[in-house]
Amino acid sequence: xxxxxxxxxxxxxxxxxxxxxSRQRVHRLIGRATFPAPVAELNQGRVWLAEEVEAWIAxxxxxGPCGRMWxxx
Numbered sequence: 001x002x003x004x005x006x007x008x009x010x011x012x013x014x015x016x017x018x019x020x021x022s023r024q025r026v027h028r029l030i031g032r033a034t035f036p037a038p039v040a041e042l043n044q045g046r047v048w049l050a051e052e053v054e055a056w057i058a059x060x061x062x063x064g065p066c067g068r069m070w071x072x073x
Contacts, residue, residue: 007050007051008039008040008048008049009047009048009053010047011023011027011030011046014026014053017053017054018057030046030048034056034059035056036053036055036056
């Protein structure tokens with residue numbers, strides 16, 4: 001028996017994933033036309049499919065010179 005699991009990310013998880021960027025920076029990024037649409041809006045805020053956020057990061061946020069995610073771009 002398998003269990004279906006859907007991984008979600010909120011703005012805090014996105015900030016951490018992108019190298020502890022500020023909340024304001026996350027809000028600028030999620031406002032871009034290229035950023036995936038949220039799948040739900042909860043009392044705590046919007047959430048996105050982690051798979052879609054990771055695909056966006058791979059496409060639009062190349063790693064920095066040391067392999068770390070650029071936090072300021």
